[in-house]
Amino acid sequence: MTKTILTVDDSRMMREMLLMVLQGAGFNVVQAEDGVEGLEALERTTPDVIITDINMPRMDGYGVIEGVRRDPRHRATPILVLSTESSAEKKQRAREAGATGWIVKPFQADTLLDVVRRVSA
Amino acid sequence: MDAMDAIKATYFQECDELLASLEEGLLALEAGEGDSDTINAVFRAVHSVKGGAGAFGFEPMVEFAHVFETALDAMRSGKLDPDPDVLKLMLRASDVLADHVQAAKGEGVVDAARAQAMAEELEALTAPEAAQRRKRKVRPSADAPASDEWGFTVQKFDFGDPAPAAGGWMLTMRPTAAAYAKGHDALLFLRELSRLGELTTRLDASALPELGALNPEESYLAWTVELPSEVEEAAIRDVFDFVGDDCPIELTRAEADPAAEAPAPAVDIEALLASVQDAPPEPGAPGADEKPAAAEKSAAKNASPASGATIRVDLERVDRLIDLVGELVINQAMLAQRVAESELARSSTVAMGLDELEQLTREIQDSVMAIRAQPVKSVFQRMPRLVREAASATGKQVRLVMEGEGTEVDKTVIERLSDPITHMLRNAIDHGLESTGERIATGKPEEGTVRLAALHRSGRIVIEVSDDGKGINRPKVREIAVNKGLIAADAALTDDEIDNLIFLPGFSTATTVSNLSGRGVGMDVVRRSIQALGGRISISSAPGKGSTFTLSLPLTLAVLDGMVISAGDQTLVAPLTAIVETLRPKPDEVRPLGPRGAVLAVRGSHVPLIDVGVALGMREQPIDPCEGVVLLVESEGGGRSALVADEIQGQRQVVIKSLEANYQRVDGVAAATILGDGRVALILDVEAVVEKRLNERQAPLAKAS
Numbered sequence: 057m058t059k060t061i062l063t064v065d066d067s068r069m070m071r072e073m074l075l076m077v078l079q080g081a082g083f084n085v086v087q088a089e090d091g092v093e094g095l096e097a098l099e100r101t102t103p104d105v106i107i108t109d110i111n112m113p114r115m116d117g118y119g120v121i122e123g124v125r126r127d128p129r130h131r132a133t134p135i136l137v138l139s140t141e142s143s144a145e146k147k148q149r150a151r152e153a154g155a156t157g158w159i160v161k162p163f164q165a166d167t168l169l170d171v172v173r174r175v176s177a
Numbered sequence: 178m179d180a181m182d183a184i185k186a187t188y189f190q191e192c193d194e195l196l197a198s199l200e201e202g203l204l205a206l207e208a209g210e211g212d213s214d215t216i217n218a219v220f221r222a223v224h225s226v227k228g229g230a231g232a233f234g235f236e237p238m239v240e241f242a243h244v245f246e247t248a249l250d251a252m253r254s255g256k257l258d259p260d261p262d263v264l265k266l267m268l269r270a271s272d273v274l275a276d277h278v279q280a281a282k283g284e285g286v287v288d289a290a291r292a293q294a295m296a297e298e299l300e301a302l303t304a305p306e307a308a309q310r311r312k313r314k315v316r317p318s319a320d321a322p323a324s325d326e327w328g329f330t331v332q333k334f335d336f337g338d339p340a341p342a343a344g345g346w347m348l349t350m351r352p353t354a355a356a357y358a359k360g361h362d363a364l365l366f367l368r369e370l371s372r373l374g375e376l377t378t379r380l381d382a383s384a385l386p387e388l389g390a391l392n393p394e395e396s397y398l399a400w401t402v403e404l405p406s407e408v409e410e411a412a413i414r415d416v417f418d419f420v421g422d423d424c425p426i427e428l429t430r431a432e433a434d435p436a437a438e439a440p441a442p443a444v445d446i447e448a449l450l451a452s453v454q455d456a457p458p459e460p461g462a463p464g465a466d467e468k469p470a471a472a473e474k475s476a477a478k479n480a481s482p483a484s485g486a487t488i489r490v491d492l493e494r495v496d497r498l499i500d501l502v503g504e505l506v507i508n509q510a511m512l513a514q515r516v517a518e519s520e521l522a523r524s525s526t527v528a529m530g531l532d533e534l535e536q537l538t539r540e541i542q543d544s545v546m547a548i549r550a551q552p553v554k555s556v557f558q559r560m561p562r563l564v565r566e567a568a569s570a571t572g573k574q575v576r577l578v579m580e581g582e583g584t585e586v587d588k589t590v591i592e593r594l595s596d597p598i599t600h601m602l603r604n605a606i607d608h609g610l611e612s613t614g615e616r617i618a619t620g621k622p623e624e625g626t627v628r629l630a631a632l633h634r635s636g637r638i639v640i641e642v643s644d645d646g647k648g649i650n651r652p653k654v655r656e657i658a659v660n661k662g663l664i665a666a667d668a669a670l671t672d673d674e675i676d677n678l679i680f681l682p683g684f685s686t687a688t689t690v691s692n693l694s695g696r697g698v699g700m701d702v703v704r705r706s707i708q709a710l711g712g713r714i715s716i717s718s719a720p721g722k723g724s725t726f727t728l729s730l731p732l733t734l735a736v737l738d739g740m741v742i743s744a745g746d747q748t749l750v751a752p753l754t755a756i757v758e759t760l761r762p763k764p765d766e767v768r769p770l771g772p773r774g775a776v777l778a779v780r781g782s783h784v785p786l787i788d789v790g791v792a793l794g795m796r797e798q799p800i801d802p803c804e805g806v807v808l809l810v811e812s813e814g815g816g817r818s819a820l821v822a823d824e825i826q827g828q829r830q831v832v833i834k835s836l837e838a839n840y841q842r843v844d845g846v847a848a849a850t851i852l853g854d855g856r857v858a859l860i861l862d863v864e865a866v867v868e869k870r871l872n873e874r875q876a877p878l879a880k881a882s
Contacts (some may be wrong), residue, residue, distance in 0.1 A: 066221070067191060067228065067229065068190075068191050069184055069229050069232075070225075072183070072184045072187050111220070111221045125358065131358065132360055134359075134361070135359075135360055140228045154358065155359065156359050156360035161232065162228065162229075162233075174368075175362075
């Protein structure tokens with residue numbers, strides 16, 4: 057069955073890249089341009105995995121993670137953080153907010169798919 | 178790889194937008210208008226440029242962006258004060274970053290020494306931390322394969338070797354409720370471990386309460402997993418790295434018979450996986466069975482991506498639409514003419530329906546034109562850099578003030594605004610503003626101000642470039658013009674006329690040719706390129722206070738309001754914007770001048786008469802102006818002229834058809850159009866007609882002086 061992945065990233069380039077990699081691997085992809093849109097998308101769709109950027113306008117990735125974890129419908133959905141940031145403090149903060157994993161940009165297509173498959177049962 | 182190229186193109190497009198918002202943000206901060214949101218936006222811009230650069234392996238850009246980002250991060254966290262010096266440095270850094278982007282596009286090279294110096298300056302901003310940071314930063318891009326520091330490294334293992342039973346690893350994992358709450362799943366840990374080698378797994382369900390007391394949100398299960406001895410400890414720990422304390426593990430080397438220590442009966446991994454998948458609600462892992470059902474629902478709904486407020490459309494499609502609407506306008510006009518000729522009553526339903534059609538056609542045309550309209554911001558945003566560079570090249574202190582960046586104008590007009598604006602700004606800095614020393618001596622602020630503004634005025638876009646410099650040096654301009662034979666030594670010129678002499682071909686006021694304004698390109702070239710767009714340029718100046726260049730352009734190059742006139746057997750269209758008034762001269766107002774020329778007395782002043790038919794080579798002899806009509810036109814620099822035509826047919830909006838694209842360039846003709854009756858009419862290039870005539874008049878003067 058086709059799995060749906062919600063990607064939340066303010067960079068059009070990143071969204072297109074994720075789309076190419078994920079669609080190419082047979083996933084259904086729903087895109088959002090920032091945190092606010094990401095949470096709005098969850099009103100309409102139930103993704104199997106959420107991939108979110110951290111630095112975004114309007115609502116950052118931490119906001120997305122907290123929002124998802126508060127939402128009874130989506131709170132157990134795995135959330136992967138995709139960010140150029142790699143500092144331990146930031147990861148710890150994401151982990152505490154409820155992130156399932158962290159992938160550092162730039163990502164390798166294989167690594168990304170591997171991680172996505174790993175968290176999507 | 179096509180998809181990759183497309184993404185790269187998107188990235189570069191995005192870079193341009195990000196660089197623009199970076200500059201905009203820094204300028205806002207410099208002007209004291211920024212807040213923490215501005216700093217965040219500036220940080221994000223550099224951050225995103227870096228992210229993409231890493232993805233495409235633009236290493237030098239990544240390195241530079243990283244240093245820049247570090248400095249911005251310090252600013253964001255309040256460790257670095259955004260004072261003017263810091264912001265000036267960052268503006269220069271944004272220029273270097275822009276150079277990197279250009280280089281990555283293959284459209285330029287980065288001055289390595291400049292980039293290095295800039296990187297060092299940026300690092301110095303966060304000096305106390307710099308050393309530590311340098312040590313720490315093995316950049317993410319550089320370690321792409323290890324890009325999953327939270328334990329997502331893919332371990333490659335040889336599954337061929339049979340694992341020795343004894344001396345293997347004993348792993349106990351106790352996922353907490355928190356782990357499940359964050360989307361982790363015991364099943365997935367086991368699956369991951371199974372990749373490392375053959376597993377022997379035992380489920381510890383001893384903590385599982387009676388069904389009635391069971392809290393489905395709680396975690397009760399633990400597993401003991403035996404792994405082959407040759408599996409590396411780090412690989413096992415990696416599996417649990419990202420879950421951290423939410424799933425405590427104990428990892429030991431098994432020494433004795435593992436079965437003796439086992440807390441519970443051994444469970445085969447396959448059976449365990451099967452039980453987890455098939456069993457009714459697995460108490461410890463609510464996510465495991467809720468999700469498939471939910472996912473099914475989502476697939477059924479087939480949710481579409483969030484739609485934005487804008488769409489991107491191929492420009493060709495828009496142009497095609499504009500062409501078609503142009504045809505529609507022509508057809509509608511033809512139809513209207515036919516109906517008018519058919520002697521149907523004005524109040525007939527056909528005539529009234531046609532009126533409505535005309536109204537609608539106009540509205541469609543306006544709406545379609547609006548699609549192509551864009552804010553001039555895209556051109557304006559390139560100017561701060563230009564001003565910075567011009568300022569440093571001339572050693573002057575310059576502040577650029579921009580207004581009306583949101584003013585919209587047709588895309589083709591925007592594209593052609595860049596060069597004239599660039600030239601006028603450079604000119605203002607190079608020739609307009611005084612040196613710092615001079616400014617201080619005359620009691621002006623050290624920093625010169627150059628203003629760039631855009632506004633709409635009577636259906637045209639007006640661009641103003643003004644400076645608070647010394648203004649036009651009129652005696653000198655006059656002297657040069659006389660020396661170069663552009664005017665007669667005793668010519669009586671108004672201040673405005675003297676100022677506008679600088680637009681004459683071959684005029685240059687700079688006594689020393691700086692490498693900034695460049696050699697050979699004068700204001701005459703700027704004027705000509707503006708005129709080619711159907712625009713006008715003029716200057717006003719106040720000695721000691723500064724000069725203002727005003728440039729006005731049509732909002733679109735696709736339609737034109739024109740006056741339809743006839744000359745000989747031809748129908749011509751004169752752009753309405755060029756016409757000041759129309760009149761029928763009386764015989765005593767026409768005075769001959771020279772063998773072929775004549776002037777017309779208009780309210781006390783004399784303007785040269787130009788026969789349109791003769792000017793375009795359609796007839797040898799001018800008609801008697803008193804028999805025809807005169808269009809009084811105003812041109813830049815050349816003052817007023819009177820164009821003589823046979824008669825005026827009417828006034829209408831026409832769709833411009835390029836003559837160059839369909840035939841060839843014709844002197845004195847700007848373009849062509851199709852009229853309502855299906856006839857082709859030429860659109861007059863009033864400036865060219867007048868200029869040609871003025872040159873004929875000036876030539877003998879030049880010889881005489």
